[in-house]
Amino acid sequence: MxxxxxxxxxxxxxxxxxxxxxxxxxxxxxxxxxxxxxxxxxxxxxxxxxxxxxxxxxxxxxxxxxxxxxxxxxxxxxxxxxxxxxxxxxxxxxxxxxxxxxxxxxxxxxxxxxxxxxxxxxxxxxxxxxxxxxxxxxxxxxIDIEKFDSAIAYQKNEIIPNFEKDDKILLMVGRFTAQKDQDTIIKALTILPKKFKLVLVGDGERVKTCHDLASELKLDNRVKFLGIRNDIERITKTADLCIVSSNWEGFGLVAVEAMAAEKPVIASDVEGLNGVVSNYGVLFEPKNYVILADEITKILTDKNLYVEYTIKSKERAKFYSxxxxxxxxxxxxxxxxxxx
The missing domain is CATH 3.40.50.2000 (Glycogen Phosphorylase B;)
Structure with missing residues (x-):
């Protein structure tokens, strides 16, 4: 600005x-x-x-x-x-x-x-x-729509060496705080196929808590913590699906950034965030990792539905230049x- x-x-x-x-x-x-x-x-x-x-x-x-x-x-x-x-x-x-x-x-x-x-x-x-x-x-x-729209995706193994080309990358960007609730996505991963991997970008007081949760659930090889990055647009472009699992949110800037990168977005149904995502992405009940896992599966296993949401995402992002x-x-x- x-x-x-x-x-x-x-x-x-x-x-x-x-x-x-x-x-x-x-x-x-x-x-x-x-x-x-x-x-x-x-x-x-x-x-x-x-x-x-x-x-x-x-x-x-x-x-x-x-x-x-x-x-x-x-x-x-x-x-x-x-x-x-x-x-x-x-x-x-x-x-x-x-x-x-x-x-x-x-x-x-x-x-x-x-x-x-x-x-x-x-x-x-x-x-x-x-x-x-x-x-x-x-x-x-x-947001700078062009920056995310024109970003060049990484090869998946450029982000994490053990990631394979056909792995499905779920991405969440945000500080590790009680507000952002990365825990729910980590728990959802226990229900999803092993080729579904989670990338978390950001820092904060709950990083260790989330690390420990991933270890406890035996997900160390599927949950990767990237810390603070200055190449968010390229990481977003590389992901297959972006998730915002916040317990509350004023706006949901990362949801718009994901939409600008033409990625489907799944977000918790909370005020501020639902106004951005509603009708253009998928909303789920906050903290309900079972429903979240189900919505992830629907989008990533149905090619037509996936394409539909990428089109909707690009359309919605234009409103937030x-x-x-x-x-x-x-x-x-x-x-x-x-x-x-």
Whole structure:
């Protein structure tokens, strides 16, 4: 998004951590990237640094993502900037009744709020007071469709040496957290034929838990953990089927990326994710690995059904282009700047 908007605008990014992130090398040279010198993303001194940074640079638009930046950024607001916050999820640890009052105070300090999906918007409607909810704008996430569409697939044994050409690769991309629930796919593999292999991309606090589960179920040769990768588009293009087994999801970006790569998608039927996949892929009951295994079998053993879903995937992905998303954000910025 920053790369696209920086084509005609001055864009700066302030990171509170992850200065060595593998994603930084994908950012355009036109975008200025700064890293807060304050140690600890939840250190309250971040608030002082963030607001000094905003005022010193005289930004007209301050676009904030995620907690705790959403709190720190409006602690002492610049009087000349417009503040926009993007809500990315339908669930977080602050969705407790005793946080609702302070949360609405924080949201009230933003000039506009963006929901990345209908599911997120519906969740905000339940959480925000009426005055705050009036500021909510729906802007669906977007991806670089061409990057996934034109990606060159690997040979299957280039990803994992013991994978064979006729193996069926199931892929899930995502952090190893309770939200993503890779466990359900691992369990589904116990019901599937041995030629069905699972590739998991990502990192997180539950990697070891999932490793242990695969070992316990004697699936070490069929479940492969690739860690963090910068070639997601090629791995996705190599897979036969992509799965998103999340317990909750704000949008489901990896589902759209898989669709852009013309891969059938099976996803858990949760708000935010079902709005993307419904009618274009297959939805299953969260955590139900038996049903998941059945849906995987149906798609990968029926050539006509498989082709049907690849066509549907490509069609659906067109709705979520990065250009469309960025243009909607630029329109929102302009509206806020000229709002009296």
């Amino acid at each position: 920053s790369n696209y908007i920086s084509k005609a605008n001055d864009v700066s990014i302030l990171l509170l951590e992850n200065k060595d992130s593998i994603y930084l090398n994908k950012i355009s040279n036109k975008v200025k990237v700064y890293v807060s010198p304050v140690k600890g993303i939840r250190n309250f001194r971040q608030a002082k640094y963030i607001n000094k940074f905003i005022k010193d640079n005289q930004f007209k638009i301050v676009h904030v993502n995620l907690f705790p930046a959403m709190y720190f950024s409006v602690f002492k607001k610049s009087k000349t900037a417009k503040y926009i916050f993007t809500e990315h999820n339908t669930h977080n640890k602050r969705r407790k009744w005793y946080f609702k009052f302070i949360e609405n105070i924080i949201y009230s300090k933003y000039d506009a709020i963006v929901a990345i999906s209908e599911g997120v918007k519906n969740d905000l409607k339940k959480w925000l007071n009426k005055k705050n909810f009036k500021k909510v704008n729906l802007i669906n996430n977007g 990065i250009e469309k998303m960025c243009n909607q954000y630029l329109e929102l910025y302009e509206r806020e700047l000229f709002k009296k």
